[in-house]
Amino acid sequence: MPDSDDRPSPRSAASVSRSVQGNDPDGAGPPSAGRALVILPVLTTHPDDGNAAVRQPDARLSEAIALAQAIRLEVPHAEVIRIARPDPATLFGRGTAERIGGMVEAFHADLVVIDHPLSPVQQRNLERRCMAKVIDRTGLILEIFGERAHTREGQLQVELAALTYQRSRLVRSWTHLERQRGGFGFLGGPGESQLELDRRLIAERITRLKSDLEEVRRTRKLHRSARQRGGTPLVALVGYTNAGKSTLFNRLSGAGVTAEDMLFATLDPTVRRIVLSSGKTMALSDTVGFVSELPTQLVAAFRATLEEVQAADLILHVRDVSHPDTAAQKADVDSVLADLGIDAINDSRVVEVLNKTDQMPATARGALHMRLANQRMMEGEERAVAVSALTGEGLDDLLELLDRRVSAERQVLELSVNLSDGRALAWLYEHGQVLDRRDEDGQAHLHVALAPADAARFESRFVGQESR
Template sequence: MSESEFVVSGDEFSKELGIDLKEGEEGAAILVGVYSSGRKKAVCEEHLEELKELAETFGVPVVAQMACSVRKIDAATYLQSGKLEEIGSAIKEAKANLFIFDEEISPAQQRNLEKLLKTPVMDRTELILEIFAQRAQTKEARLQIELAQTKYEFPRLKRLWSHFSRQRMKGGYLRGAGETQLEVDRRLLKRKVERLGHELEEVKRARAVQQRARLRSGVPTFAIIGYTNSGKSTLINALTEADVFVEDKLFATLDPTTRKFTLPNNQEILLTDTVGFIRKLPHTLVAAFKSTLEAALHDDILLHLIDASHHMAEEHAEATYAILKKLDNEQQTIITVLNKADLCQDQKMIDRLRISYPKTVVISALEKTGFEQLMEMMMKELAERRQIIKLKIPQSEYVLVGLLRREGNVLYEEYEDEDVVIRAEVPINLLHRFDPYRYD
């Protein structure tokens, strides 16, 4: 039996719950979020709008949204019986055949909700994992997502097999297909996690070799980070005239893309597009993508892109910094870029963001406005990472002069016999290359 083979299919499980999903019928979802005394209903409704975008990105139409007040979380079902009755009625009225919950729930809660509502239940974590699985292109991204999904599925195996535990014979409990297969599937998933981990380590080692080569080259790198759909790919396309995939959907880009770019002072740099962040990014995804994110986030400088036209821009910025904190990357040099300024109608919010985040520039990647100020700030940050030194380089080592022209800034150059005397700004990470040629 292969790792993907299970005796009970999703269709059989739906029938066991009493759910009638006709073959070929398009799914329709009802979305549910919760709020309490410490969380406003309006915020919950805004979060449901984001969940709706996620559902539509996944390809599921939304027929209803519900914001539920919760005083106490029920250990068995998360929601109290009264709320579940309301949701059950709403599911019937809207003719929904999928319940998406804007919280992460335990396997037992998910299983109990499906039994009570007779409807498949998907939490926010599972939805995001499914979207990532749809959109991953590179081998590394596919492995990372498969690993995250497998770890998510492992404690939920019982959800597929619990109905077999009710089988009985006159003489007592029927120990057979269900229990045996559950144990087999657990063993298979455990092996799968180990295999995926080994494969990812191999990919990680190969990428580390590439990263060391890039570091030796001394080319400064900028990683573009930010909340999903903030315009990262549009910015990299506008600056480099590249053809990075752009779509007005959440998580349009999952695979890091790197492009060369030359600043106005002829400084060559690398720009890396990264996967978008989001509120409550599943911890399994953060863990699975950690190596990829760390590789990008340990670049010289981060460009933190914020969609300034979004009414929740401040919360999006906070969510991004929360993920940076999880990755122990809060101290990185960050330039805050307020994008989509042409669409922003809340100047007060832009002013608040400027106060909250130093080194801020306002642009429109689509209209290509504000680029001059952005590049000035990028050059300023790079200049602070350089040191002015005087060198005497033999003409036989003229390749080093070429390196200075590409990666540094030559301020003075004069030929003396068979040597070249140079005064230049040199990136700190390249200083060691010129130590033998220091000249006072």
């Protein structure tokens, strides 16, 4: 039956309930930002569409707790609450909403984190019934990003995402709120003055941010073009947050990028040059970590950064193979790559780096290496390598793979492209090295150095246009 006005007992409403230790029981480290309850709603009627990579509620709850702790929130209690039918007013129903309010009082919480999208009406009603601040998953992730972004580019991207999220709520019901919401202040506490919400000012600020980010995008494109003219291939790291991308980045490049056992420890994009054993130079790019149900505002705001992935000669998908939800995390990353036009299964640029093998049992680690060896024999192409970025195990194999891939000789092709086909010409300049060009009779006659994969992509994308 759907959740109704009756007051269910804690055990009838929750399948997983957990008391969580504070972030720093010894009192060392940065101070707590407050006490938060973490609630994970699970829709019992929600189909899994036959997806074998569906996360288990306990693992999802653990991730939600880690997200809250990423911004120094103490989590005295976390719970999964099953919902037969979402209530338009509170998501849970009045009885369960009141029970959450009782938990707020019992655990002396300042904040309730609902690991699920909330409509503005649901958020407002829950705040009234719980007598505490309530934020949803999107608000929490934006809060983390707002705290972690340090470069100008990162701050611009996060502010754009936050204001886009805020504006959508202003249109609906934020004029009712009693406490301030704005910028990165989703966690603002009671007693703060109400923010005078002006849609026009927010719209103007969003326009300025988009303009600034467009300039960032143009600058990145110039840098990519300069690298390509110099023959420097770009290798991009992607992966689920906390999969170990930054640790691997530091191992390979020697850069001092922040690498902690924490979700979204690194947000600001970083590029470093690496000289391989063959003497070939490559550019290694560390990107923002992905997460399940990544807010669409963030995907849009980080477009300039994610274009580095689209333009990469090689994409290293770093996976935490020791994580119980590694298959589901892979599916989430593949989904984001698909949104960028990258088919993780069929695109030969994508190589899986199976990280954190040091945290696997010896038998599972041995089985993994055997499976990879069999795949290499059967497919003839290495699409995955097992490593531990922490201990260094397997990194020599990864570097050899990188050397083979990026040291592949570029093909010098003689192409004739119609001068009116601006898209094809722009694509060649962006992805290849134009060695010579002569324009006559309405045609651009070029000698272009292209990697084999790029040559195949050019032929596939512009076939039938008499480009050759």
